[in-house]
Amino acid sequence: MSEGFSGEQLLRGVAASPGIAIGKAYLVDRRKTEIPRFFLVDLRHVPEEVERFHEAARRSQEELREIQGRIQDSVLEEHAHILEAHIRMLQDRSLTQETVRRIREERINAEWALSKTLEKFKSVLLASQDEYLRSRVADLDFVGERILRNMAGVAQESVAQIQEEVIVVAHDLSPADTAQMNREVIKGFVTNMGGRTSHTAIIARSLGIPAVVGLEKVVEGVHTGDTLIVDGFQGIVVISPRPETVKDYLERRSRYQIVEEELLAYARLPGETLDGHRVTLHANIEMLDEIPVVLGHGGEGIGLYRTEFLYLNRADLPTEEEHYGVYKEVIERTAPHPVTIRTLDIGGDKLRANPGGPSETNPALGLRAIRFSLREVELFKTQLRGILRASVHGRVRIMFPMISGLSEIREAKNILSEVQEELRRQGIAFDEEIPVGAMIEIPSAVSIADFLAREVDFFSIGTNDLIQYCLAIDRVNEHVVYLYEPLHPAVLRMVRNTVEAAHGAGIPVAMCGEMAGESMYIPILLGLGLDELSMNAISIPMAKKVIRSIRMRDCRDLAQKVFQFGTPEEIHLCIKEALGNWFPNGIGNLPAP
Numbered sequence: 001m002s003e004g005f006s007g008e009q010l011l012r013g014v015a016a017s018p019g020i021a022i023g024k025a026y027l028v029d030r031r032k033t034e035i036p037r038f039f040l041v042d043l044r045h046v047p048e049e050v051e052r053f054h055e056a057a058r059r060s061q062e063e064l065r066e067i068q069g070r071i072q073d074s075v076l077e078e079h080a081h082i083l084e085a086h087i088r089m090l091q092d093r094s095l096t097q098e099t100v101r102r103i104r105e106e107r108i109n110a111e112w113a114l115s116k117t118l119e120k121f122k123s124v125l126l127a128s129q130d131e132y133l134r135s136r137v138a139d140l141d142f143v144g145e146r147i148l149r150n151m152a153g154v155a156q157e158s159v160a161q162i163q164e165e166v167i168v169v170a171h172d173l174s175p176a177d178t179a180q181m182n183r184e185v186i187k188g189f190v191t192n193m194g195g196r197t198s199h200t201a202i203i204a205r206s207l208g209i210p211a212v213v214g215l216e217k218v219v220e221g222v223h224t225g226d227t228l229i230v231d232g233f234q235g236i237v238v239i240s241p242r243p244e245t246v247k248d249y250l251e252r253r254s255r256y257q258i259v260e261e262e263l264l265a266y267a268r269l270p271g272e273t274l275d276g277h278r279v280t281l282h283a284n285i286e287m288l289d290e291i292p293v294v295l296g297h298g299g300e301g302i303g304l305y306r307t308e309f310l311y312l313n314r315a316d317l318p319t320e321e322e323h324y325g326v327y328k329e330v331i332e333r334t335a336p337h338p339v340t341i342r343t344l345d346i347g348g349d350k351l352r353a354n355p356g357g358p359s360e361t362n363p364a365l366g367l368r369a370i371r372f373s374l375r376e377v378e379l380f381k382t383q384l385r386g387i388l389r390a391s392v393h394g395r396v397r398i399m400f401p402m403i404s405g406l407s408e409i410r411e412a413k414n415i416l417s418e419v420q421e422e423l424r425r426q427g428i429a430f431d432e433e434i435p436v437g438a439m440i441e442i443p444s445a446v447s448i449a450d451f452l453a454r455e456v457d458f459f460s461i462g463t464n465d466l467i468q469y470c471l472a473i474d475r476v477n478e479h480v481v482y483l484y485e486p487l488h489p490a491v492l493r494m495v496r497n498t499v500e501a502a503h504g505a506g507i508p509v510a511m512c513g514e515m516a517g518e519s520m521y522i523p524i525l526l527g528l529g530l531d532e533l534s535m536n537a538i539s540i541p542m543a544k545k546v547i548r549s550i551r552m553r554d555c556r557d558l559a560q561k562v563f564q565f566g567t568p569e570e571i572h573l574c575i576k577e578a579l580g581n582w583f584p585n586g587i588g589n590l591p592a593p
Contacts, residue, residue, distance in 0.1 A: 010239075011221075012235055013236075014212065018538065019210030020252060021229070023188070024166050025227070027170070028168055028169065043107075056147045057090050064083050085139070086139060090147070102116055111152075165186075170190075173189060183209060190215055191211075205293065210232035211230070229249050271300075273551055277552035279531070280532040281300055282299060282340070285302055293537045301334060301337035301339060302337070304512040305340060306345065307323075319382070320386050323387065327396075338395035340399050345402065364468075370403055371408070377415060384398070384416055385422075392430060392431060397435040397436070402465075409456065413455065420432075438460075440459050443494065449497060450504060453504065453505035459502045461510070462512055463514065487524075487571045488568045489566055495530075496563075509531055511534065519542050519543060519546045521575075523558055527556045
């Protein structure tokens with residue numbers, strides 16, 4: 001038993017869902033099930049172990065179906081497909097076959113065989129540089145833990161049984177746990193594990209439950225009944241707060257609620273500067289559940305729809321009908337606003353069709369994104385047919401990721417033309433004028449942006465990768481992450497060059513990286529000439545407030561001024577000084593989401 005923390009303690013984690021909650025802790029036992037490991041000396045026990053595994057997997061499916069059946073909440077219904085995805089994992093033949101093979105060939109017990117299978121699949125996802133893909137490891141853990149608990153005969157403690165107002169504390173929570181939360185009594189939750197893009201975090205944001213995840217040691221230091229403060233804006237948890245701290249947070253919560261209401265009022269307004277310059281604000285999404293949040297926060301469309309989820313955690317590739325069905329739904333639910341669909345942006349080593357295949361030494365610079373699609377033409381054509389068929393249901397744009405040169409964009413367009421011609425011959429309707437764009441996220445693409453701009457209908461700057469490649473730093477490497485600096489003069493020059501090339505060719509240019517959603521950067525991005533900004537949906541009201549409080553001519557002056565400086569620190573100070581003049585009382589008195 002942990003001795004817990006002594007006195008007031010402050011922990012910092014990942015701000016998963018905004019808001020402030022104050023209440024008593026409720027510790028949910030989510031300790032990992034012990035995994036027995038033994039060899040099956042007697043061969044007669046092999047079929048018994050195989051059947052025990054199958055029975056536990058079947059029971060796990062039944063439990064998730066029961067949870068799905070209990071979901072009545074209209075918001076939670078949006079997340080039912082996450083539970084469906086977990087059920088599909090349980091039905092995944094590669095997971096089942098690999099585990100059964102290990103039981104039979106390695107002659108080991110079912111728990112051990114399953115844990116070895118899960119570790120193999122997880123290692124493939126963890127090798128990715130993509131945060132979204134790495135976060136899918138949690139889904140594998142949730143599914144594996146449910147099977148292990150059923151094999152061990154351990155009851156699944158349900159958060160649905162909680163009847164008093166509490167803040168849930170757990171090592172980790174599955175989407176199934178979160179989907180069962182009663183918002184009337186569960187005021188917030190904190191976990192050791194998790195990230196902003198986990199399914200659990202996404203559901204928490206949809207439900208409006210303040211949450212901080214990735215705290216690493218919170219479970220070890222908290223007991224049921226301890227008083228907690230959850231600051232989902234800053235990613236802070238205060239354990240056993242002093243009375244003055246509670247008073248301070250109660251006042252903050254009141255101020256935040258007032259400001260939140262004020263910000264949401266901006267959601268209904270256009271992103272227009274004081275001197276009449278209009279900027280379109282879109283949202284980045286990867287799941288259909290996020291669409292209501294986008295529309296509710298004033299998003300004017302989807303600027304980046306990631307399609308990778310269609311390919312993950314499955315033994316086969318998605319069919320054309322699956323592509324079509326998903327794209328049709330996102331287009332219809334977003335209408336009349338546009339949707340920009342990015343084609344597949346992962347490499348072959350991330351596809352579950354070959355989970356144990358050879359991995360590349362440096363996958364971020366290897367065979368991925370458009371390079372992979374151009375290698376696997378039939379796979380690429382299947383996705384393009386799905387997008388084109390869905391394009392009759394609304395406004396759609398196609399965006400090709402990781403373009404590094406003219407030959408790639410031309411080859412991608414040629415394949416698109418072949419698919420369009422096939423559809424015409426088959427009498428299948430599609431948008432003949434569908435816009436085609438290039439994601440600008442590699443320095444070589446910036447250098448030849450004037451040539452690329454003649455080939456496409458729009459650009460979208462992906463700052464996450466562009467900064468990484470421009471500054472030659474791995475943004476997930478803790479030793480060099482401090483060098484990841486959006487305000488580096490080299491980065492700003494690349495953005496400026498890309499905008500000038502796009503406008504020179506008469507095409508619009510968007511930004512869809514994390515930089516676009518940071519309120520501090522918005523004036524400089526407007527000054528550089530970005531036409532569209534695409535961001536986390538929750539950031540949109542704040543972005544509109546900033547835009548509607550400044551003048552375009554001031555932004556242009558600022559953009560010219562920052563190029564006088566040679567370091568990120570100097571540029572940061574320059575922008576901070578300008579913001580101090582424009583917002584003497586701060587930007588909305590609310591931390592940027």
